[in-house]
Amino acid sequence: MVNQKYLDKAEVLIEALPYIQRFNRKIVVIKYGGSAMLDEELKRNVIKDAVLLKLVGFKPIIVHGGGKEISRWVGKVGMEPRFINGLRVTDKDTMEIAEMVLAKVNKELVTLVESLGVQAVGVSGKDGGLLQCRKKLSKGEDIGYVGEVTKVNPKILQDLLERDFLPIVFPIGFDENFDTYNINADDAACAIAEAVNAEKLAFLSDIEGVYRDAEDPSTLISELRVDEAQQLITDGHVGGGMIPKLKNCIDAIENGVNRVHILDGRIPHSLLLEIFTNKGIGTAILKDDGEKYYNEHA
Ligand SMILES: NC(=[NH2+])NCCC[C@H](N)C(=O)O
Numbered sequence: 001m002v003n004q005k006y007l008d009k010a011e012v013l014i015e016a017l018p019y020i021q022r023f024n025r026k027i028v029v030i031k032y033g034g035s036a037m038l039d040e041e042l043k044r045n046v047i048k049d050a051v052l053l054k055l056v057g058f059k060p061i062i063v064h065g066g067g068k069e070i071s072r073w074v075g076k077v078g079m080e081p082r083f084i085n086g087l088r089v090t091d092k093d094t095m096e097i098a099e100m101v102l103a104k105v106n107k108e109l110v111t112l113v114e115s116l117g118v119q120a121v122g123v124s125g126k127d128g129g130l131l132q133c134r135k136k137l138s139k140g141e142d143i144g145y146v147g148e149v150t151k152v153n154p155k156i157l158q159d160l161l162e163r164d165f166l167p168i169v170f171p172i173g174f175d176e177n178f179d180t181y182n183i184n185a186d187d188a189a190c191a192i193a194e195a196v197n198a199e200k201l202a203f204l205s206d207i208e209g210v211y212r213d214a215e216d217p218s219t220l221i222s223e224l225r226v227d228e229a230q231q232l233i234t235d236g237h238v239g240g241g242m243i244p245k246l247k248n249c250i251d252a253i254e255n256g257v258n259r260v261h262i263l264d265g266r267i268p269h270s271l272l273l274e275i276f277t278n279k280g281i282g283t284a285i286l287k288d289d290g291e292k293y294y295n296e297h298a
Helices: 004-022 040-055 069-076 092-115 155-162 185-195 226-234 242-254 270-275
Strands: 027-032 059-064 120-124 131-135 146-152 166-170 172-174 180-183 200-205 223-225 259-264 283-286
Touching: 027 040, 027 185, 040 059, 040 092, 040 166, 040 270, 059 092, 059 155, 059 185, 069 092, 092 120, 092 166, 092 172, 092 180, 120 155, 131 180, 131 185, 146 185, 155 166, 166 185, 180 185, 185 200, 185 242, 200 242, 200 270, 223 226, 226 242, 226 283, 242 259, 242 283, 259 270
Parallel strands: 027 059, 027 200, 059 166, 120 166, 131 172, 146 180, 200 259, 223 283
Antiparallel strands: 131 146, 172 180, 259 283
């Protein structure tokens, strides 16, 4: 008798087969942020997942933020953070630190990928004019060097993918006067996914996914069409922090990305569990005519 344990393992690998086939040579943009950036073990796991995606033939692009590192360094150099309406102001000095810290985090990620045998190249949104931006006001207030993307020039990413590198992007760009701006990493990932015609965009953050009832974690939604997502926002069913995320997801799908996934980066290998299983682990957002692979009510 063959041990059931082995059969189960084989089953898991076979379940991955159609996805390996379907997403071969397809671009998958991974927004990497949240706790999974702070914990070394989780960090290694995320990077291993991206490396695995690369090695089975997908074309991953990682877009990352600085997490708590930027605030930590602002404190370390003894700068007093300034706030307007509860939002931190990014003045010239803060911007300088943010750029240094993000570049450092970026090279750490490049090193991790390289240590796993895949060639990675780190780029900022400045390189090759990848992310062009302008000052973003927050509720009409000027909060400093915070930018919103106005244009993406994806050539640098396309060239790197063509040559089989794994691009790792940090979201800093310049405006038309070549002033430097910090860009929200979710927004940057979304704009990049649209510009490169990504098959998938996956957000790794500190939330399991979208809930039907924001107060009740047992109502995690497995698959959601764009119109349903829009409805959730209109009906006021999604919590405050989720609204901009969901809007980004809707925007990405309306601009050509096939599927967007909201995943919990605190769960080890959530990326693999989402992409290589039928049921996934987070919330998948699909086009209005998107085929649901898995019916939560079935
Ligand atoms: N949360 C979900 N229901 N995910 C389904 C994922 C299906 C498939 N593995 C994909 O990557 O598209």
